[in-house]
Amino acid sequence: MDLTQLAWTGLAVFGALGLLAGVALALAAVRCRVEVNPKIEAVKHALMGANCGGCAYPGCEAYAEALVNDPAVPPDLCRPGGPEVALAVARITGKELGSAQPIMAVRRCVKDEGQVAAELAYSGIPTCLAASLAHGGPDACRYACIGLGDCVASCPFGAMHLEGGMVRIDPEACTGCGNCVRACPKAILELVPRAARVLTHCSSRDKGKEVTSVCQAGCIACGMCVKKCPANAISMEAGRIKIDHDACLAHGPACEEVCAESCPRSILRRTGQAAPPAKAPQPAAEAQQTQEA
Amino acid sequence: MSSTLRTFSLGGVHPPGRKAPAAGLAIEVLPAPAEYVVPLLQHCGAPAMPLVKKGEAVAEGQCIGAVEKGLGASVHSPCTGKVTGLTRTPNPFLGLVPAVAIEPDPEAAPFAPLPTDWEAMEACDILGRIKAAGVVGMGGAGFPTHIKLCPPPGLTVDTFIANGVECESYLAADHRLMLERTADVVQGVRILRKVLGVERALIGVEANKPDAIAALLAAVEAAGEGGRISVEPLAVKYPQGSEKQLISALTGRNVPAGGLPAHVGCVVQNVGTCVAVYEAVALGRPCYERVVTVAGAGVARPANLLCRVGTSVQNLVDHLGGVRDEAVKCVLGGPMMGLAVQNLDYRVTKATSGVLLLTADETETGGFGPCIRCGRCLDACPMGLEPRDISIYAERGRFADTARFGLWDCFECGSCAYVCPAKRPLVQFIRASKLRLRCRG
Numbered sequence: 256m257d258l259t260q261l262a263w264t265g266l267a268v269f270g271a272l273g274l275l276a277g278v279a280l281a282l283a284a285v286r287c288r289v290e291v292n293p294k295i296e297a298v299k300h301a302l303m304g305a306n307c308g309g310c311a312y313p314g315c316e317a318y319a320e321a322l323v324n325d326p327a328v329p330p331d332l333c334r335p336g337g338p339e340v341a342l343a344v345a346r347i348t349g350k351e352l353g354s355a356q357p358i359m360a361v362r363r364c365v366k367d368e369g370q371v372a373a374e375l376a377y378s379g380i381p382t383c384l385a386a387s388l389a390h391g392g393p394d395a396c397r398y399a400c401i402g403l404g405d406c407v408a409s410c411p412f413g414a415m416h417l418e419g420g421m422v423r424i425d426p427e428a429c430t431g432c433g434n435c436v437r438a439c440p441k442a443i444l445e446l447v448p449r450a451a452r453v454l455t456h457c458s459s460r461d462k463g464k465e466v467t468s469v470c471q472a473g474c475i476a477c478g479m480c481v482k483k484c485p486a487n488a489i490s491m492e493a494g495r496i497k498i499d500h501d502a503c504l505a506h507g508p509a510c511e512e513v514c515a516e517s518c519p520r521s522i523l524r525r526t527g528q529a530a531p532p533a534k535a536p537q538p539a540a541e542a543q544q545t546q547e548a
Numbered sequence: 549m550s551s552t553l554r555t556f557s558l559g560g561v562h563p564p565g566r567k568a569p570a571a572g573l574a575i576e577v578l579p580a581p582a583e584y585v586v587p588l589l590q591h592c593g594a595p596a597m598p599l600v601k602k603g604e605a606v607a608e609g610q611c612i613g614a615v616e617k618g619l620g621a622s623v624h625s626p627c628t629g630k631v632t633g634l635t636r637t638p639n640p641f642l643g644l645v646p647a648v649a650i651e652p653d654p655e656a657a658p659f660a661p662l663p664t665d666w667e668a669m670e671a672c673d674i675l676g677r678i679k680a681a682g683v684v685g686m687g688g689a690g691f692p693t694h695i696k697l698c699p700p701p702g703l704t705v706d707t708f709i710a711n712g713v714e715c716e717s718y719l720a721a722d723h724r725l726m727l728e729r730t731a732d733v734v735q736g737v738r739i740l741r742k743v744l745g746v747e748r749a750l751i752g753v754e755a756n757k758p759d760a761i762a763a764l765l766a767a768v769e770a771a772g773e774g775g776r777i778s779v780e781p782l783a784v785k786y787p788q789g790s791e792k793q794l795i796s797a798l799t800g801r802n803v804p805a806g807g808l809p810a811h812v813g814c815v816v817q818n819v820g821t822c823v824a825v826y827e828a829v830a831l832g833r834p835c836y837e838r839v840v841t842v843a844g845a846g847v848a849r850p851a852n853l854l855c856r857v858g859t860s861v862q863n864l865v866d867h868l869g870g871v872r873d874e875a876v877k878c879v880l881g882g883p884m885m886g887l888a889v890q891n892l893d894y895r896v897t898k899a900t901s902g903v904l905l906l907t908a909d910e911t912e913t914g915g916f917g918p919c920i921r922c923g924r925c926l927d928a929c930p931m932g933l934e935p936r937d938i939s940i941y942a943e944r945g946r947f948a949d950t951a952r953f954g955l956w957d958c959f960e961c962g963s964c965a966y967v968c969p970a971k972r973p974l975v976q977f978i979r980a981s982k983l984r985l986r987c988r989g
Binding site: 375 | 636638640643644887888889890891913914915943945973976977979980983984987
């Protein structure tokens with residue numbers, strides 16, 4: 256058998272096999288066809304494809320399926336996509352677009368402004384979760400940002416970084432997916448509407464005296480803002496301030512943010528308002544014992 | 549150590565005992581401090597509700613906090629004096645807990661015991677006395693004793709075990725109690741046996757306390773209980789003082805995963821608890837006093853101090869001449885399961901077994917490396933779990949996956965972290981995983 260003949264035989268055999276397999280696959284494609292709603296594909300393409308989980312579904316595909324198959328699933332859950340994606344999804348699925356606004360994560364701690372002292376030298380597993388097991392964290396305030404970056408590691412959009420022992424959030428990059436809120440063991444991150452008029456910057460649930468003994472900036476839970484708010488949008492929930500941003504936005508600017516004006520600690524501020532000028536440093540704080548936990 | 553002595557079968561480690569010098573020092577009574585701050589949470593469960601107000605006069609042994617329902621125990625005043633306020637005090641595990649501050653009256657007469665013939669009492673009345681006296685597990689866990697003495701319906705208990713193992717290094721409080729209050733320990737065992745309605749009682753003591761074993765044997769004979777209460781020497785191994793391990797060592801029975809000692813017919817109480825039960829039932833004295841071992845190379849003078857709940861740790865240390873300059877770490881409890889604290893502003897509770905002031909030589913700090921898959925933690929784990937896998941998953945943030953390696957069966961004895969050659973904080977990874985899974989549900 257010469258080489259040419261061998262080549263021709265091979266070509267014929269594999270050509271025939273290929274043809275056979277092709278026919279079998281074509282038949283299988285017809286017989287075993289699975290009906291897929293084309294809307295699912297369309298919705299999937301309209302979503303951002305980041306698989307961040309902010310919608311509480313395991314990835315964009317799962318959310319797309321739920322959107323199309325379940326009429327109760329709202330079209331505006333894609334946090335990174337924002338209103339444009341919500342509109343596109345609502346068009347494809349024919350759903351009502353709710354009034355949900357774009358949201359973002361904010362940090363409710365200003366331990367740097369408050370000059371909160373580190374109370375113990377933590378040298379264990381370098382995560383906030385593990386550090387929170389040792390007396391709630393290394394800082395004198397039990398509600399302070401631990402600053403080991405569990406939230407930074409959880410952010411799929413690179414919107415967070417650590418600086419000066421605290422997390423900083425880039426509001427431009429934040430999509431409001433909420434992964435950081437779930438990662439934070441101290442519950443100091445919160446999702447708020449981007450349009451929020453006022454924000455509070457402290458998470459403490461302690462009484463005023465305990466707060467002032469460890470932090471120069473923290474909320475002393477005096478309740479002034481609760482009393483002053485004409486829209487009843489501010490309440491004290493389990494020892495700390497809760498702002499109902501929907502009620503606040505519905506009331507509108509007529510109150511001229513009287514809550515922020517009346518806050519004796521300037522810890523409840525207009526969104527974007529800078530921190531008050533730092534007070535003179537306190538007389539030499541007593542030497543802290545450094546001990547490992 | 550004799551190889552014929554019994555111990556638990558699975559895992560375990562041998563940390564250096566470091567029991568001397570505290571083990572050789574007689575119990576010393578701490579002079580009354582200027583102020584007591586009595587935490588209302590000294591036990592497992594919910595904090596007790598305060599029963600006193602600021603300015604109110606209290607008598608020594610008066611109930612100042614009670615738990616209405618659920619898991620908990622009453623709290624009693626350690627002194628006669630005046631309530632100076634309701635405040636909060638730090639707890640090494642739970643942050644700030646409610647507390648009652650009391651200023652003692654130095655002129656007040658000491659507590660007058662009310663001797664009672666407990667042998668004539670019904671078992672349920674004895675149990676009522678134990679509950680009213682607020683007795684909790686004195687070994688360190690602080691589990692309310694009256695709840696432990698009422699096994700869930702359907703379970704039969706045939707053996708009572710008194711835990712005199714004290715397997716944590718440094719600690720000698722139980723050892724001293726067994727030596728100096730031997731008769732009270734035996735009486736406590738007899739009372740608890742009656743409450744449970746069982747014949748068989750065992751006292752487990754590790755063989756590194758031969759004097760305690762001899763004293764207990766003599767006291768059992770003196771009480772006419774030879775043959776019914778047996779004192780069992782055990783081979784030295786950590787964590788033999790854990791209930792499940794002690795039951796395995798003494799009876800060969802294995803408590804099923806997620807089960808109680810009562811599932812294998814046993815109830816275990818620490819010897820310190822036995823003494824507290826004796827005082828509560830036979831003398832009518834509530835539980836507000838305990839022996840605390842203060843040890844470690846960082847304290848000027850080690851000691852076993854008899855102190856009352858609400859005393860500041862600072863008081864204890866000051867009484868012994870203060871903290872030496874070399875001390876770098878303060879631990880409440882034993883070195884394996886205790887927790888480091890950042891200052892001495894903590895209060896003695898019913899469950900405070902020790903205060904350790906450790907120097908750099910006695911502690912291990914610094915970083916940790918990757919797991920080298922040597923499997924030593926698997927050999928050391930007394931529960932047969934897989935700490936190495938839990939740590940690897942937890943390190944990558946995959947907490948949900950840690951459950952299948954036995955996360956919830958871990959009682960955090962720390963043997964895994966103790967043996968790890970890469971110095972991985974294995975038990976801390978486990979604790980972090982538990983915290984995350986509990987918070988996320």
